Amino acid sequence: METITIKDIAKLCGVGVSTVSRAINNHPDINNETKTMIINTIKQYNYVPNNSARNLKRVEAKAIAILVKGITNPFFSSMIKVMEEVIEEKKYSLVLHHVEGNEDEVDVALELVKEKRLRGILFLGGYFTHTEEKLRQLNVPFVISTISATGCVEQQMYSSVSVDDFEESYKMVQYLCELGHRNIAILASREEDRSIGRLRLDGYMKALSDHKIPFRKELVLPMDTSIEEYSMKNGYVVMKEFLQKKIPCTAVYAIADSLAIGACRAILESGKKVPEDFSVAGFDGIEAARFYSPSITTIEQPVEDLARESISTLFEMIKNKNHHVHKIFKANLIIRESTGKPTCL
Amino acid sequence: METITIKDIAKLCGVGVSTVSRAINNHPDINNETKTMIINTIKQYNYVPNNSARNLKRVEAKAIAILVKGITNPFFSSMIKVMEEVIEEKKYSLVLHHVEGNEDEVDVALELVKEKRLRGILFLGGYFTHTEEKLRQLNVPFVISTISATGCVEQQMYSSVSVDDFEESYKMVQYLCELGHRNIAILASREEDRSIGRLRLDGYMKALSDHKIPFRKELVLPMDTSIEEYSMKNGYVVMKEFLQKKIPCTAVYAIADSLAIGACRAILESGKKVPEDFSVAGFDGIEAARFYSPSITTIEQPVEDLARESISTLFEMIKNKNHHVHKIFKANLIIRESTGKPTCL
Numbered sequence: 041m042e043t044i045t046i047k048d049i050a051k052l053c054g055v056g057v058s059t060v061s062r063a064i065n066n067h068p069d070i071n072n073e074t075k076t077m078i079i080n081t082i083k084q085y086n087y088v089p090n091n092s093a094r095n096l097k098r099v100e101a102k103a104i105a106i107l108v109k110g111i112t113n114p115f116f117s118s119m120i121k122v123m124e125e126v127i128e129e130k131k132y133s134l135v136l137h138h139v140e141g142n143e144d145e146v147d148v149a150l151e152l153v154k155e156k157r158l159r160g161i162l163f164l165g166g167y168f169t170h171t172e173e174k175l176r177q178l179n180v181p182f183v184i185s186t187i188s189a190t191g192c193v194e195q196q197m198y199s200s201v202s203v204d205d206f207e208e209s210y211k212m213v214q215y216l217c218e219l220g221h222r223n224i225a226i227l228a229s230r231e232e233d234r235s236i237g238r239l240r241l242d243g244y245m246k247a248l249s250d251h252k253i254p255f256r257k258e259l260v261l262p263m264d265t266s267i268e269e270y271s272m273k274n275g276y277v278v279m280k281e282f283l284q285k286k287i288p289c290t291a292v293y294a295i296a297d298s299l300a301i302g303a304c305r306a307i308l309e310s311g312k313k314v315p316e317d318f319s320v321a322g323f324d325g326i327e328a329a330r331f332y333s334p335s336i337t338t339i340e341q342p343v344e345d346l347a348r349e350s351i352s353t354l355f356e357m358i359k360n361k362n363h364h365v366h367k368i369f370k371a372n373l374i375i376r377e378s379t380g381k382p383t384c385l
Numbered sequence: 386m387e388t389i390t391i392k393d394i395a396k397l398c399g400v401g402v403s404t405v406s407r408a409i410n411n412h413p414d415i416n417n418e419t420k421t422m423i424i425n426t427i428k429q430y431n432y433v434p435n436n437s438a439r440n441l442k443r444v445e446a447k448a449i450a451i452l453v454k455g456i457t458n459p460f461f462s463s464m465i466k467v468m469e470e471v472i473e474e475k476k477y478s479l480v481l482h483h484v485e486g487n488e489d490e491v492d493v494a495l496e497l498v499k500e501k502r503l504r505g506i507l508f509l510g511g512y513f514t515h516t517e518e519k520l521r522q523l524n525v526p527f528v529i530s531t532i533s534a535t536g537c538v539e540q541q542m543y544s545s546v547s548v549d550d551f552e553e554s555y556k557m558v559q560y561l562c563e564l565g566h567r568n569i570a571i572l573a574s575r576e577e578d579r580s581i582g583r584l585r586l587d588g589y590m591k592a593l594s595d596h597k598i599p600f601r602k603e604l605v606l607p608m609d610t611s612i613e614e615y616s617m618k619n620g621y622v623v624m625k626e627f628l629q630k631k632i633p634c635t636a637v638y639a640i641a642d643s644l645a646i647g648a649c650r651a652i653l654e655s656g657k658k659v660p661e662d663f664s665v666a667g668f669d670g671i672e673a674a675r676f677y678s679p680s681i682t683t684i685e686q687p688v689e690d691l692a693r694e695s696i697s698t699l700f701e702m703i704k705n706k707n708h709h710v711h712k713i714f715k716a717n718l719i720i721r722e723s724t725g726k727p728t729c730l
Contacts, residue, residue, distance in 0.1 A: 117462050124483050136481040138469050272676040305676040328673045331617040331650040 044085045052085070053078050104354065105135040105158050107145050109165040113270055113298065115324045115343070116164055119186070122347035123162065130355060132159065146174055153180055160354045163187065172197065181357035185350040186341070187235055199357060199364045201350040203371040205236045208339045209243025209295070211373050212321055215337075216291045217251040219381050221319060224248070225259040225282065227275055227294035227303060240295040240323065258287055263299070275302025283310050290318060290382035297322035297329040300336050304378065315380035325374065334377035341371050389430045397430070398423050447504050449699065450480040450497050452490050454510035458615050458643065460669045460688070461509055464531070467692035468507065475700060477504065491519055498525055505699045508532065517542065526702035530695040531686070532580055544702060544709045546695040548716040550581045553684045554588025554640070556718055557666055560682075561636045562596040564726050566664060569593070570604040570627065572620055572639035572648055585640045585668065603632055608644070620647025628655050635663060635727035642667035642674040645681050649723065660725035670719065679722035686716050 050057045055074065062070040063078035104127050108116050120136065127134045137152065139145045149161055161182040175197055183199045216224050226244050229237025245255055261282050267274045275294055282289075283306060292307075294300035300322030307318050314320050314334050322329055325340030349367055356363045395402045400419065407415040408423035449472050453461050465481065472479045482497065484490045494506055506527040520542055528544045561569050571589050574582025590600055606627050612619045620639055627634075628651060637652075639645035645667030652663050659665050659679050667674055670685030694712055701708045 114459055114462070117459070121483060124481070128482075133480060134482075135478060136469070137473075137479075138466055272672050276676060301673065301676050305678055305680075308678045327617050328646065331621060331646050333650055333653045333678060335650075 049078065049081055049085065052081050102132045103135050103158050104132050104160050104162065104351075105137055105149070105152050106162045106164055107137050107139050107149055107152075109139045109145065113165065113296075114326045114328065115186075115297075115341070118326075118343045119164060119347040119350075122344055123351045126348065126351045146178065149178055149182070153178060159358050162350055162354060181354060181361070183350050183354045183357070186346055195366060196362075196364055199353045200366045201346055201353060202236075202368060203339075203341055203346075204368050205239035206243040206246075208371045209240035209323070210247045211243075212323065212337075212339050213244045213247035213293060214251070215373060215375070216293060216319065216321060216379065217247060217253065219291075219319065219379065221291040221382050222253050223256075223259065223287075223289040224253075224291040224293055225261055225287075225289045227261050227278060227292060227296075227299045228263070229269070229295060230262050230265055237295060244293065258285075259289065270296045270298050272298050272302040272305070275299030276306050277302070279303035279306035280310075283307065283312075291321070291379070292318055293321045295323050297324045297326045297336060297338055300338070300378075301328060301332055304332065304334070304336065314378050316383055319379040319382070321379055325371075330376075332378075337376045337379040338374050339371045340374045342369050345369055394423065394426055394430065397426050447477045448480050449477050449505050449507065449696075450482055450494070450503050451507045451509055452482050452484050452494055452497075454484045454490065458510065458641075459671045459673065460531075460642075460686070463671075463688045464509065464692040464695075467689055468696045471693065471696045491523065494523055494527070498523060504703050507695055507699060526699060526706070528695050528699045528702070531691055540711060541707075541709055544698045544711065546691055546698060546710075546712045547581075547714070548684075548686055548691075549713050550584035551588040551591075553716045554585035554668070555592045556588075557668065557682075557684055558589045558592035558638060559595070560718060560720070561638060561664060561666065561724065562592060562598065564636075564664065564724065566636040566727050567598050568601075568604065568632075568634040569598075569636045569638055570606055570632075570634045572606050572623060572637060572641075572644045573608070574614070574640060575607050575610055582640060589638065603630075604634065615641045615643050617643050617647040617650070620644030621651045622647070624648035624651035625655075628652065628657075636666070636724070637663055638666045640668050642669045642671045642681060642683055645683070645723075646673060646677055649677065649679070649681065659723050661728055664724040664727070666724055670716075675721075677723075682721045682724040683719050684716045685719045687714050690714055 046057055046060050050060045053060065055078065059070060059074065060078055061067075063075045064082070106120060106123060108120065124134055135152065135158070137148065139148050145163055149163075152158060152161070158180050160180055161178070163182060163184045164186060172194055183201060185201050187200070187202060213224065226241065228241050241260070248255055261278050263269055263274050264277050267277060275298060279292065279302065292300075292303050294303055300320050304314050304320050307314055307320065312318060320336060322336050322338040325338050325343070329336040329338050346369060349369070353365055353367070391402055391405050395405045398405065400423065404415060404419065405423055406412075408420045409427070451465060451468060453465065469479055480497065480503070482493065484493050490508055494508075497503060497506070503525050505525055506523065508527060508529045509531060517539055526543075528546060530546050532545070532547060558569065571586065573586050586605070593600055606623050608614055608619050609622050612622060620643065624637065624647065637645075637648050639648055645665050649659050649665050652659055652665065657663060665681060667681050667683040670683050670688070674681040674683050691714060694714070698710055698712070
């Protein structure tokens with residue numbers, strides 16, 4: 041695996057380095073015979089011309105970071121794939137960085153900004169509740185994606201792309217209420233969540249209230265913090281524990297499809313049926329929800345649109361410092377087999 | 386978002402840049418009062434000390450690329466997460482790159498090597514069947530991970546970490562044969578695959594032959610090339626088509642859990658039962674297979690071990706050019722609800 045250099049090629053051909061360079065770069069000032077000989081030698085020795093300093097600088101200087109909480113969440117994998125394609129097209133490089141559940145994503149971003157020549161940051165997932173003071177330290181443009189704007193930070197500081205988590209959550213719970221369910225449990229995020237988990241919980245509460253259904257704390261089931269968040273296992277463990285309590289309930293709304301799948305499994309394992317004994321609904325629109333049996337009713341987020349808009353907004357911000365948008369996409373309620381009218385009211 | 390520089394801090398404090406630098410770097414040669422004033426000013430203006438040239442060079446020069454075919458495959462997401470953690474610990478940066486199904490990963494790698502200061506490459510997934518001549522052009526160490534070595538390339542050129550796809554596949558089909566199945570369909574990769582898909586198919590054929598079951602071409606169901614490879618949808622579409630042909634069959638072995646999930650859905654949708662009418666088995670050990678209903682019998686790959694070994698081998702190769710290993714891990718046959726004895730023999 042000895043590296044062949046431009047000097048070696050020059051030596052082999054009995055010419056100077058500048059002549060080899062002219063041959064590689066299609067410079068007119070070289071005779072054809074010499075050029076052919078050099079090109080053949082390059083091929084023979086598998087020499088890879090190093091577009092070197094200039095190129096390295098150009099490419100390395102331009103990077104976009106994606107900071108993602110929950111890298112194993114299939115919903116994010118699909119988004120990252122689309123974003124990556126666009127980043128490549130634009131000749132930027134992608135720095136993908138996973139943020140641990142207990143890490144602060146802005147601290148992680150600040151570290152990255154120090155270390156790399158970042159031109160922009162995309163935050164994907166997580167609990168985005170930071171002070172304006174702290175966000176000011178991030179002196180590169182950033183877009184928070186699939187996380188509803190938190191409201192406590194000046195909107196001109198950043199851009200955001202998401203669905204309306206409150207509205208979409210309301211839509212799902214309204215649908216369950218209209219089927220006739222009155223005891224609807226929610227597989228929610230941890231209590232201190234002030235981001236999408238909170239908004240989806242708020243949407244749930246508002247829908248109950250509009251249907252004159254009293255809110256009952258024992259039907260709010262927060263994720264188990266000792267297990268990976270938003271994992272199928274988390275939904276499974278939490279639902280299993282809930283079932284043992286025998287609290288009257290005919291429907292379960294999970295704030296993520298992964299949790300809904302785990303919950304279905306816990307219900308089916310206990311000998312109950314979905315949707316006959318429990319209707320189960322999710323949120324996100326991941327592939328596994330579609331192919332589960334029963335297939336799972338969900339709020340389908342427009343993954344492709346969200347990803348494309350996030351990345352194109354970021355590139356706009358890189359071009360124009362004062363550009364910023366807060367774009368909300370519509371999501372779709374997809375009714376599948378896992379929900380139905382309650383059999384025992 | 387105006388950037389505060391070290392010069393601004395110096396000006397604000399009425400000191401020289403070198404004094405600010407001494408304050409930041411805890412240099413002993415600065416009086417405490419001046420130091421406190423500088424640190425307070427830094428805090429007040431949210432100045433982020435730029436560990437600058439030295440740091441940038443050190444960090445940017447060292448990158449590891451992961452080239453992955455099938456980025457949305459949950460099996461790879463789990464592996465990438467582990468690899469990323471190790472790469473960060475080692476203070477390298479990660480360049481994650483998705484390779485399209487129709488792209489040649491070595492061509493992509495050659496482009497990356499030209500553009501970035503890569504120290505090593507991890508190939509994840511894909512069909513790794515390249516000529517030795519071509520691989521020689523990659524003058525950085527590389528590890529091919531979860532792809533069985535192809536055999537036609539000198540083993541000293543690279544390292545590999547995987548399970549024994551032939552053996553593990555044999556183990557699963559042997560298990561199905563011993564349950565009494567004789568008409569076992571295989572959801573296989575596309576025909577021209579000479580990598581893991583081929584090895585798993587070979588394991589299937591050998592197990593049939595050892596059980597005196599004749600190989601029947603009509604039971605080999607290659608993926609639909611018009612749909613994303615290894616997706617649940619692919620398994621679903623291929624199985625649905627197969628069911629319409631009414632070819633006698635009591636078990637389906639899919640070379641990936643994602644395909645097995647799609648196949649289960651197609652079977653259940655057609656009004657048939659799993660495992661009563663069709664036993665279904667997968668390969669990989671993804672979370673969705675565990676929480677599916679019925680839970681899916683599979684070959685569980687040791688994701689954590691595979692990922693850690695791949696990355697630590699790569700770092701060994703970076704330290705020592707002549708180091709190379711070809712490590713095979715054992716996988717586990719996990720028997721779940723989706724397989725059983727055939728009811729009609």
